[in-house]
Amino acid sequence: MAVSTMSSDIPPYQVQPLISTILDIHENSDDPFSVEVKCVQALGSEIYVGCSNGDILLFALQTNGPHQPESYTLVSRQVLPTGKAVEEIVLTPCISKALILSDRQIFFFVIPSLELVSSIKPIRNVMAFAVDHQHIARPMPSVDSPMPILPVDFCVVKRTGIVLYSLRESLSWIKDIPLQGGAFLARRTGLCLCIADREQYTLINLDAVTATPILPISQVPPEPGMRPHRPMSLVVAEEEFLILSWTGTGTMGVFINLNGDPVRGTLQWPSHPLSICLEYPYVTALLSDQTIQVHNVESQEIVQEVPAPPLPSANEASLKVLLAAERRALTMSPSGFLVPWQQQPDKQRLVKVNLLGRCAEPGGREVIPNVAGKT
Template sequence: MALTKFVAVVYVLLQYLLILSTQSESYIILSRQIVPGERPIDAIVLVPSISRALVQSGEYCKLTYQSLAHFVVDRQIHFYAIPSLESQPIKPIRNVVAFAVDEQQVRKPTPVSNPSLGYSAHVDPIDFCVVKRGGIAMFSLKDRLFYSREIPLPSGTSAVAARRTGRYLCFADRENYNIIDLEEAQLFPILPISQAPPGDNVKIKPHITVISDNEFLILSWTGASTLGLFITGSGDPVRGTLEWSSHPLGISLDYPYITTLLPDGTIEVHGVDLQTINQVIPPPSSASSPPPSPRAPPEVGVSQRLALIASVCGYYVPSSQRAAHLKKVPVKLLRTPTTL
């Protein structure tokens, strides 16, 4: 039996194959791809329905204007086939601030075909948005990349996070969550990322989670706790609200449950339908003391929980020894320079 997995190490994409047998288990590297320009990798979106991976990479570039130097991020989106990780002959998309693939299309499984029975699977293209400094570019992708149109943004509008479901895009700028109806090209702000009193200058990380084809969950810090608000694509609140004593480091949807990781290492599981707490997993006993601020993670300990990662198609432990193989393995993030 063999299973594959993908790893991004700074600017290198690695594909591993796990060989399972009755005698031994081992990983071997099947593919190694270096992102053009050796730019650090910011995000990877796997789209099983079209067997493609969208990889966002970027680096800081120094710009000078009227003797004033400042730095901006020059991000690009590259396209790879999965599971082979072969680079696709598609020109990268440049000047990317953020991008969002339609979540409903990301959740579609890999098409199944059976030529021996005389049928093949029908594959639809996927739609995604690219937020740039001046607008939102609309694309579709299958074997080729097609540009549709661009929706202009108000001057000075940027994006630090974005999620899309169907015709609706929810994105966070430096201060607010915003909703855009992509068909009507209408934008309206929804809720501040932080509602803390004036004088609280700590930046809060925005969280946007797609719940369904017409529903998002957004998180807002009040200065004393974090509220989770369910909204429709039209910006209307639905259901009730969720609340956390501190601002979550990570959030994951496994409907009908929302799982969050808090700064002190606590994991809380809420029910989406009734907005109740279903389970609380306390922090590891060896974790360090609670953070001085509800927004800042504590000093990393030996068993500190650092992140919460969602897996659209589930999570597998490909090992007959199960938990015995769930251990940390050191991987170099930077390659050692070659001495000539």
């Protein structure tokens, strides 16, 4: 069998372009160069791209022949009814749905066909929304699995409150929670919601309906004429968030539990990241100079720094388009995506594995060598 060498000279990430350009897709439009990638999500060997003109593009990994590497090919294209920019895409593979935010509305699509679910009306007046991360992580249903398909819970933040929904084949309202001022960012795990307004992060217990202020987005007053720093947060584990706060000389990443207490150590960046993503145990950040820094969640140390790649623009989607989620080998994970890499076979070697005999006692050491022709 072939396994990864796990050698220390193989970095956690290999940077390579997966989709070279979307301009060719829009070459017949009035101004193809005005179309930009606004958000990206990946699932297995599929990449979903949201564009500034309301297009939703699905790319899938295709085999080009025995002597050519695999590459991503456009297999589906849909246009939102709004014709406005696609601001966020959230994939829920366990119910084969995609929640797509555009023009303060959430639309529901079937994946991978990208058919609009016309039986569910769009949710309007949305400032932010958050799907329960524990439900996003559920695996796709299997034909052979007897497990029932469970609904997916999510929150919608509006200007005067938070609305809780449950989604499967239809949309069900759960309850409303009053909230003044709304929020511009929301992340959820279980019954805990982390939101951010213009000034600070707040934890909300959706069961007890309590709010706990946590940390300011910026710990120093903004400089005149400078845009305020964007709030950024990730769900790290079932009971843990990572939130980013500008200190005046850099950005600090703080790990907090569901009570708002700090855990682990902190992460440090020299500037406020343009985008961050998590492929446990790595937190990857795209900085303003387009440098990519990779931290290890467990040690909080920088384990890789990639020089500025030749990006067309340093927008939020650049990180997920260009980072090949190669955890030391060609891999696929529920939150990652499949990446073709020509060098990957060179990083593998044959390994002899010893097998326990069928008659071995639990914890016993009776060993049968792995010899050709024997199992």
